[in-house]
Amino acid sequence: MSSSGVREWHTPSPLDFAVEWQRAAEEAGGSRVLSRSIVRTMYMESPGSGTVDVLRLDDDALVNVVNCVPPRMARWAYLTDEPLIMLRASLACDVTFRYGGRSPMIFNRPEVVLACMPKGLPVTVDIAGGSRQQGIVGIFRSSSFAARYGLEGEDLPEEVRDALADEAAIGRIASFPVDHRVAALIADTLDTRLHGELRVVQVAGRVAELAAFALDAMWTQPHLRGTALHLRRDLDLAQAAMARLDRDYRRPPLFADLAKELGTNQNKLKAVFKEAFGITMADYCLERRVREAQLLLLEASLTIAQIAERVGYEHQSSFAAAFRDRVGMTPRAYRQHRAPLSLPLPARGVRE
Numbered sequence: 001m002s003s004s005g006v007r008e009w010h011t012p013s014p015l016d017f018a019v020e021w022q023r024a025a026e027e028a029g030g031s032r033v034l035s036r037s038i039v040r041t042m043y044m045e046s047p048g049s050g051t052v053d054v055l056r057l058d059d060d061a062l063v064n065v066v067n068c069v070p071p072r073m074a075r076w077a078y079l080t081d082e083p084l085i086m087l088r089a090s091l092a093c094d095v096t097f098r099y100g101g102r103s104p105m106i107f108n109r110p111e112v113v114l115a116c117m118p119k120g121l122p123v124t125v126d127i128a129g130g131s132r133q134q135g136i137v138g139i140f141r142s143s144s145f146a147a148r149y150g151l152e153g154e155d156l157p158e159e160v161r162d163a164l165a166d167e168a169a170i171g172r173i174a175s176f177p178v179d180h181r182v183a184a185l186i187a188d189t190l191d192t193r194l195h196g197e198l199r200v201v202q203v204a205g206r207v208a209e210l211a212a213f214a215l216d217a218m219w220t221q222p223h224l225r226g227t228a229l230h231l232r233r234d235l236d237l238a239q240a241a242m243a244r245l246d247r248d249y250r251r252p253p254l255f256a257d258l259a260k261e262l263g264t265n266q267n268k269l270k271a272v273f274k275e276a277f278g279i280t281m282a283d284y285c286l287e288r289r290v291r292e293a294q295l296l297l298l299e300a301s302l303t304i305a306q307i308a309e310r311v312g313y314e315h316q317s318s319f320a321a322a323f324r325d326r327v328g329m330t331p332r333a334y335r336q337h338r339a340p341l342s343l344p345l346p347a348r349g350v351r352e
Helices: 017-027 142-148 158-165 180-190 196-220 232-248 255-261 266-277 281-299 304-310 316-327 331-337
Strands: 007-011 031-035 038-042 049-058 061-069 074-078 084-092 095-099 105-107 111-117 123-127 133-141 171-177
Touching (some): 031 196, 038 196, 061 180, 061 196, 084 196, 105 111, 133 142, 133 196, 158 171, 158 196, 171 196, 171 281, 180 196, 266 281, 281 304, 281 316, 281 331, 304 316
Parallel strands (some): 007 074
Antiparallel strands (some): 031 038, 038 049, 049 061, 061 133, 074 123, 084 111, 095 105, 111 171
């Protein structure tokens, strides 16, 4: 425990299962070895609740199944001697990754993220206390990530191929909002009735499905392609437009006005934005609204009408229709699918 009250843990690698067992046993005052490949941490100290299961898939992969409210902030520090790939699928989280002195990566919304953890660079992970953490986090050796799923270079998006070949690669490769299918997959994994090594078999399958979702989404859903635009000024123009829409997506400017503001014409701006990100500016604003609405629905502190207004809709019916079209369920059904974040989580029982 540091002088600031933050609980700190230093381990050589997030793949070091034995050390992760020890950390889990000491961190919350309650832990159980469920099988030869699973250890469970139980948060029993108020205001904490819930559990984290650490599962070893093999020597190349480790998975955390997280469904808890930690009672206080925790800090984990790693210094790995090999590059790693992280796959996160979260319904709720409040976690920050810091790589040396570089800008942090912040995870605080429902999303699926594929990211790099570089070789030889100190990594600090801050996990907020008192906040709901729900999701699945897989850590893989970069050198064997593709092979474990029988994939070859042609099966991987260019960004993934580049990241796997670069031992110094840092940060997000890609991220995507959680839709109803991924939300159901995560929820069912959290609530499973399977125990022991059968749970390891199940989680291995679920993580493989999430990896397939992330890789497929990189082929088919919007992300920055980087090399798609040959002129640097066009890429800069697209990025400037995205920054403005990120800031003002609730009340986006008229695209003609935005183009004038950026020193170009509307047709040019629309074309370079679509080429860079694979999505129109109108669809991007809608996507951002829905992503923000997902987070607000899980927080359970606002009514659906208030959320509709918060993300830029004058009428709740218009918001509900747009949300259903994007997510596949109504805002009310999405909220009911997961327990409100303000409710405490019981520590799940363990079958002897």
